[in-house]
Each structure stands twice: as structure tokens, then as C-alpha cells.
Amino acid sequence: MGDLTDARLAEKLGGDFDLITCHGVLSYTPQPGRALKTMAGCLAKGGALYLGVNGAGHPATALRPWLEKFGVAVDTLRDERRVRELLRLWDALHDDDLGELATMPASYLASDVCGAWFNNWSLAQWRAEARRTGWEVAGTAILPAALRLAMEGDRHAPLYPAGVGELAERLDDVRPAGFHRIMLRRALRRGGEPSLRWTGLYTVRVKAGVARFFAGALSVRFETNLTTREAALLAILLEEKMAPTGWVEAWMRSKSGRRRLWEWAALGMVAGGDSD
Numbered sequence: 353m354g355d356l357t358d359a360r361l362a363e364k365l366g367g368d369f370d371l372i373t374c375h376g377v378l379s380y381t382p383q384p385g386r387a388l389k390t391m392a393g394c395l396a397k398g399g400a401l402y403l404g405v406n407g408a409g410h411p412a413t414a415l416r417p418w419l420e421k422f423g424v425a426v427d428t429l430r431d432e433r434r435v436r437e438l439l440r441l442w443d444a445l446h447d448d449d450l451g452e453l454a455t456m457p458a459s460y461l462a463s464d465v466c467g468a469w470f471n472n473w474s475l476a477q478w479r480a481e482a483r484r485t486g487w488e489v490a491g492t493a494i495l496p497a498a499l500r501l502a503m504e505g506d507r508h509a510p511l512y513p514a515g516v517g518e519l520a521e522r523l524d525d526v527r528p529a530g531f532h533r534i535m536l537r538r539a540l541r542r543g544g545e546p547s548l549r550w551t552g553l554y555t556v557r558v559k560a561g562v563a564r565f566f567a568g569a570l571s572v573r574f575e576t577n578l579t580t581r582e583a584a585l586l587a588i589l590l591e592e593k594m595a596p597t598g599w600v601e602a603w604m605r606s607k608s609g610r611r612r613l614w615e616w617a618a619l620g621m622v623a624g625g626d627s628d
């Protein structure tokens with residue numbers, strides 16, 4: 353397709369892509385910021401960028417020095433029985449979602465695990481690089497699950513105030529992801545009108561002040577108590593008639609309203625809000 357760090361890429365490919373997906377690339381480029389800038393030039397107005405990149409919890413970060421302690425020359429890794437034995441031991445001690453390393457082909461181990469990797473970054477680092485180049489985090493794949501853990505037993509209050517990106521960062525600081533799946537959009541100018549829409553990822557049942565949410569695509573199911581105002585706003589969002597009248601606007605700008613909308617945005621229920 354072309355070099356993502358080529359400043360003339362938009363001229364060559366066009367500048368009106370609604371969605372750009374960039375998976376497993378920016379962890380291996382020495383200047384991811386340059387690629388983020390180039391991709392911004394290729395994006396249509398209102399478009400989005402999906403970024404799949406290594407996290408601080410990526411196994412290579414700890415695996416490389418660990419293998420070296422056993423005398424393995426990781427820079428020139430050879431696919432030997434002893435290396436596979438060590439990887440089997442590593443797998444037994446790890447319960448992550450990145451698969452069994454001991455069964456990976458030698459080419460994967462040589463490049464992704466023991467190669468000269470560049471950027472196994474925390475979400476805070478990826479977010480800083482994105483913000484520097486005019487992007488903001490609209491959501492991350494692990495955010496709903498991590499936030500739900502914090503919401504259990506109502507322990508999430510210290511996380512706020514925070515927009516979606518900051519929430520995701522605060523949770524990733526505690527539970528560093530091995531791999532990030534991040535949706536980015538161009539940063540909104542501050543002071544713009546909040547415009548919210550229902551993402552359609554959830555089905556909702558509201559009964560006697562309790563709302564039950566279910567998102568099959570995200571494997572998320574939870575229930576929450578709603579105030580009368582929240583229930584009314586939810587009904588407006590669900591009916592897609594989001595025309596903020598006086599009280600809706602006032603509620604959205606109030607401390608409790610903003611907090612609730614951030615939560616809903618972080619869980620992937622609403623999007624496009626004045627969230628960051």
C-alpha cells in the first residue's frame with residue numbers, strides 16, 4: 353500500500369477514508385507519531401482510526417530478560433528444545449489472552465517476542481502520542497470489562513472526573529494490557545456542542561427504575577439503578593431523537609450528568625459525546 357511515514361501518502365491514496373485500520377504495525381515503526389500524522393491526512397471528516405498495538409503487558413517486555421537469565425541469546429534466537437521448554441514453563445505460569453507462546457512458529461518468536469521490538473507501550477504512552485498528533489481516544493476494547501470490574505461494589509468513584517481516554521488510561525495503569533485495540537477520532541475543538549448518539553451495541557430493558565443492559569457483541573451484561581432524569585435521557589437516546597431540551601442540556605452539563613455520560617461512553621453505550 354505504501355509507507356505510513358511518507359508525508360505524501362494522502363496525495364497518493366486519497367484523503368477521504370471513513371475508517372482506517374492499522375493492526376500490528378505501529379509497535380514496529382520507530383516513529384509512530386509520523387504514521388499517526390500521515391493517517392490523519394487520509395481520513396474523511398468524522399472518520400475513525402482503529403489501532404491495534406502492543407501494550408506494556410506484552411510478554412516480550414518481561415520474557416526477553418527472563419530468557420537471558422537462562423543463558424538464551426535472544427538477539428539471535430535459535431529454535432531449540434531448551435527454548436521451547438522454557439516457553440512451556442512461561443505459558444504454564446501465565447494466564448493471558450495472547451495465546452500459548454510455546455506453540456508459536458519460530459518466525460513469530462524471532463520477530464514479535466525476541467526481535468528488536470520498539471514500542472510495547474502503556475495506553476498512557478499511546479494516548480500521549482495520539483494527542484500530540486491531534487487524535488483522541490474514543491474507546492478501547494478492554495475498557496468496558498475493566499470499568500465493569502471497578503463498578504462492581506460501586507468502587508469506581510475515584511476514577512472521575514475523567515473522559516473516555518483518561519478512564520482507559522487509569523485502568524490500563526493498574527491492569528496493563530498486552531495488546532491494545534483502540535478507536536481514535538480527530539480531537540474535537542473544545543467548547544463545541546455535545547452531540548450524543550446511541551451506539552446500538554446494547555439492548556436495554558427498563559423496569560421500576562432498574563435498567564438491564566446487554567451487549568452480545570461485547571459479552572457485556574449488567575444492570576444499574578437509574579434516576580428519573582437518567583431514565584428519560586436514556587429513552588431519548590434509544591429513540592434517536594437527541595434534541596437536547598433545557599433540562600437535558602443542563603443535566604448533561606451538571607457534574608452527575610457528565611459523570612453518567614462518561615460512564616456510558618466508556619461502556620460503549622453512547623458515542624460522539626463531549627467526553628475527553
Ligand SMILES: C[S@@+](CC[C@H](N)C(=O)[O-])C[C@H]1O[C@@H](n2cnc3c(N)ncnc32)[C@H](O)[C@@H]1O
Pocket residue numbers: 354355356357374375376377380381
Ligand atoms: C507484524 S506485521 C502485521 C501485519 C498485519 N497488519 C497483521 O496484522 O497481520 C507488521 C507489518 O507492519 C508493516 N510496516 C512496518 N512499518 C511500516 C511503515 N512505515 N509503513 C507501512 N507498513 C509498515 C510491515 O511491512 C509488516 O507487514
